[in-house]
Every structure is written in C-alpha cells, then in structure tokens.
Amino acid sequence: MIESPQSFVVSTECSKAAEQHGFRRRLGETDGWAAFQSTTAQGTIWLAADAPAGPWFLALDHLGVIQELSFPVADVSGPGGARFAFDTLGALYAVLHRVYELGTSLPDAPLREFERRIADMPRTTEAERLVVQRIGQDIFRARLMDYWHGRCPLTGISDTALLRASHIIPWGECESDAERLNVHNGLLLSALWDAAFDRALVTFDDDGTPAFSPALSAQARSELRWSSPIALTDEHRQRLACHRERARKASAERELPSGAL
Helix, strand or coil: CCCCCCCHHHHHHHHHHHHCCCCCEEEEEECCEEEEECCCCCCEEEEEECCCCCCEEEEECCHHHHHHCCCCCCCCCCCCCEEEEECCHHHHHHHHHHHHHHHHHCCCHHHHHHHHHHCCCCCCCHHHHHHHHHHHHHHHHHHHHHHCCCCCCCCCCCCHHHEEEEECCCHHHCCCHHHHCCHHHEEEEEHHHHHHHHCCCEEECCCCCEEECCCCCHHHHHHCCCCCCCCCCHHHHHHHHHHHHHHHHHHHHHHCCCCCC
C-alpha cells in the first residue's frame, strides 16, 4: 500500500534519493508518488514508499531504460510504464544510479547533447568540421562510459586511458549523426580488443561470445583474454550482424594469393 500523502520522512528520503542521483527537479506528488526530472538524463522518475521503513518503489516512463533494467516489475499501481520495488534504500540507490546512466545515453540523449554543443559552430573548412567531429566522438565515448559502467565488458578493465569507444558500424559509414552517436552502435573495449575489433580480426556472436579470425596468431589470441560474453541488446545484435559480414569478407581477402586483389 503506497503511503499517500507522503509523510515528512518518506518525502525527505525520496527527494534525497532523487537529488543524489541527478534527478533534482521535483515536480510534485500525486497519490503518494513524488515525480522528479533531470536536466541531463531523459525521462521522469517517481518515488514512493509503503512506510518510512520501506519497502520503496520506483516508477519509470523511459521505455529504453525499462528494457535495459534486468529487474522484475512490481505488482503495484502507479505512474509510468513500469514500477519496481526495493526492500531497502540502499537497493533503490543502486538502481537509481543505473537509471541515471541509461537516461544520459538512451536513446537519443547523445545526439541532443551533440546538436546543442555544435549549434553555433562553423563547419565551412575541413579543420572546423574536424573540431565538430571530435566533439561528437568525445560525447560518444562519454556516453559509452556511462552505458558500460566505465569498464570493458570482456576484461573488466576500468583504467580510462586503456578504454576505447569502438564503433560497430564505423563512424564514416554511418548514415546519420543519430547512428554515429547511438550507444547501441558501440562497445567499450580495452585497447587490444579495440584494435582487433576495428580491423575485423575479432567479432561477436549474438550471445556476445568472441569469434576470432583465422588470421590471428596464437600469441595474439592468447593475449585477448576475456572472462564472460558481452551482454548485448537486440540493437547491438542487428549492428553486429553487419560487423560479422565485414569480418567474413576481410578473412576471405586475407586468404587470397598475393596480387590477386
């Protein structure tokens, strides 16, 4: 049963939880659900509780975030497209952190950020266009860092200097800025994995398992260590199908006799 209206304790804890995770605009309360928004993350969140001791409830309206969260929905009525229940504030805080990360990277938040930052920038000369491109690449990397928790999903490496924003469909082959900046068109890989992926010496199956090119030496393959498959969405899989075809063609070309091309 949702406490309605919220008591002072519940209202304070809801505001604190939202504010500490980037949702600092309180929009009001309806039927015990306090609504919040962020200036940087998309979507509205609602927070509620059964009592000051919990359980606590979170409602979301961002379908992309809802689909990415691997939590069962709660059987409780309320706003948004889905609602989730948590026994403790600590559990709620952990999920709010992820909700904010996803809200800044899905689905078109990077594109909106890019368009806002380059709105008044000239793009007449090649040098000016390169500056704009660099801004886009920096945004893409930052949002991939958010999406992948700041670590390579294969190795667990979290050293920022060793991480690369790897496009699945290369930047120059994307048909639009929206595709270039879509986090589902990228993987956050450690430097060696990125080099192999960029050269189509490794690709990934639909379950996220690496598929190595026969052209890789045994030593190189042994250095490409990984602990578990990458957790992929359907949007990742669609783009990786193109990368697998690219890897297949690259492998076939490497097998041609010298001068055959």
